[in-house]
Amino acid sequence: MKANRREFLGMAGMAMAGLGLPRSVKSNTVAPRVLVVGGGFGGATVAKYLRLWGGNIEVTLIERDPSHFSCILSNLVVTGNLQMDDIELGYEALQIRWGVNVVQGEVLQIDPAANELTASVGGSSITYPYDKLVLSPGVEFIEPNGNYDPELTPHAWKAGPQTLLLKQMLSAMGTRQTYLLTIPKSPYRCPPGPYERACGIADYLTKKRNGSRIVVLDANPSIQAEPKNFGNAFNGLYRDVLTYVPNAGILSVDSAAGTIETAAGNFAGDVVNLIPNQRAGKIVTDSGLANDPTGRWATVDPLTYASSAFPDIHILGDSQATGQPKSGHMANAQAKVCADAIIRAFNGEAPDPTPVTASACFSPITSEKASWLTASYQYDPVSKSMKRVDASFAEADQPTSDGMQQMFQWARNIFADSFG
Numbered sequence: 001m002k003a004n005r006r007e008f009l010g011m012a013g014m015a016m017a018g019l020g021l022p023r024s025v026k027s028n029t030v031a032p033r034v035l036v037v038g039g040g041f042g043g044a045t046v047a048k049y050l051r052l053w054g055g056n057i058e059v060t061l062i063e064r065d066p067s068h069f070s071c072i073l074s075n076l077v078v079t080g081n082l083q084m085d086d087i088e089l090g091y092e093a094l095q096i097r098w099g100v101n102v103v104q105g106e107v108l109q110i111d112p113a114a115n116e117l118t119a120s121v122g123g124s125s126i127t128y129p130y131d132k133l134v135l136s137p138g139v140e141f142i143e144p145n146g147n148y149d150p151e152l153t154p155h156a157w158k159a160g161p162q163t164l165l166l167k168q169m170l171s172a173m174g175t176r177q178t179y180l181l182t183i184p185k186s187p188y189r190c191p192p193g194p195y196e197r198a199c200g201i202a203d204y205l206t207k208k209r210n211g212s213r214i215v216v217l218d219a220n221p222s223i224q225a226e227p228k229n230f231g232n233a234f235n236g237l238y239r240d241v242l243t244y245v246p247n248a249g250i251l252s253v254d255s256a257a258g259t260i261e262t263a264a265g266n267f268a269g270d271v272v273n274l275i276p277n278q279r280a281g282k283i284v285t286d287s288g289l290a291n292d293p294t295g296r297w298a299t300v301d302p303l304t305y306a307s308s309a310f311p312d313i314h315i316l317g318d319s320q321a322t323g324q325p326k327s328g329h330m331a332n333a334q335a336k337v338c339a340d341a342i343i344r345a346f347n348g349e350a351p352d353p354t355p356v357t358a359s360a361c362f363s364p365i366t367s368e369k370a371s372w373l374t375a376s377y378q379y380d381p382v383s384k385s386m387k388r389v390d391a392s393f394a395e396a397d398q399p400t401s402d403g404m405q406q407m408f409q410w411a412r413n414i415f416a417d418s419f420g
């Protein structure tokens, strides 16, 4: 089924995640300046809600690309069920409807002591001051050892040119060939995403490339999300075309040869879809903000998403280290908690002491049926962390065609709530 971008943007917004209605910033003060870096699910949502709820706030969103290609639903572009247009999200509504100042540029450096950053905009270096800075730059890849070239062994884990490249490589596959897919060590962007991709590729090979197969090399000891539905698919529906290899962390790769050496043996593929291990977006790491014990993610206060290193810098979405899943739905929920906390701070008020966030991921298991996974998280004042609400944690009983329809409905809502 083909989703339609205009339909996505026309849908009503999603419900707030457990927040009371915040108050605007008092209009008799000079409008405070908030800079947002990264116009993906986290950044677009925080920019919109700062304007929607905050009123008298000057919000500038700095994003490298002219529009955002959503990773959500992008596996369906790889298998030819959707087109790139269907996952392209523009910034027009943020600008025109919400009054966000959108700048196309790349943020190169942050000076936390001076509360300013430097961005490359149209070839010029421009300095922007801020009262509050929100970073939602997504993830960066950690290059594997060996001769690695993402143009030869694409990840397609940031939607865009890599998605099209992988789609082309898949459609050029012949019969009796091998597709290698590697799954990174947790935590990584979208826990069910790689298993969803494995199912999509297995479905494609079964229907269109007789005799070809997929080998899934998982760096983890077991399936990291929706183990029942993915396990059933791997061991049942796809048992003749899919081989799942756990504990297969990459030791070395030769992209030109299409070979991977892993802790579980050596493998070769005609198409090698290598999804590397991940860490916080580069600007977070370069600014010394990736300060969790692994040095890969940013430690923040989950009441505000303020960095533990610099309280005027907030970090959300995939880059943060609160232990909540790295998903677009979660980035959207965190952005609302963050926007609310910033508005309260400008008014001299304390943040909401009981934030709730939520995440949902829908996974096509075939081109007709999808399963789903949900979880909510609640602030625990004792550990000062977000704890999963166990009663909310569930996966679908089985993939269904209703699940597929609900997936498109959910995606329309989250696209509209973040960008519309």
Ligand SMILES: Cc1cc2nc3c(=O)[nH]c(=O)nc-3n(C[C@H](O)[C@H](O)[C@H](O)COP(=O)(O)OP(=O)(O)OC[C@H]3O[C@@H](n4cnc5c(N)ncnc54)[C@H](O)[C@@H]3O)c2cc1C
Residues within 6 Å of the ligand: 037, 038, 039, 040, 041, 042, 043, 062, 063, 064, 065, 068, 070, 071, 072, 073, 074, 075, 105, 106, 107, 108, 136, 137, 138, 139, 156, 157, 158, 189, 190, 193, 281, 282, 283, 316, 317, 318, 319, 326, 327, 328, 329, 330, 331, 359, 360, 361, 362, 363
């Ligand atoms: C195949 C796949 C399927 C997925 N399915 C789901 C799903 O079903 N449900 C779900 O909730 N999530 C899903 N996700 C995960 C979701 O896409 C991410 O978790 C989400 O995009 C994270 O939002 P973010 O704001 O942290 O980062 P992003 O959305 O990646 O946005 C980051 C933005 O920052 C920009 N940027 C980075 N650095 C700079 C800089 N220095 N200067 C300017 N701009 C910069 C980038 O260009 C980018 O636009 C999926 C992901 C994948 C790969």
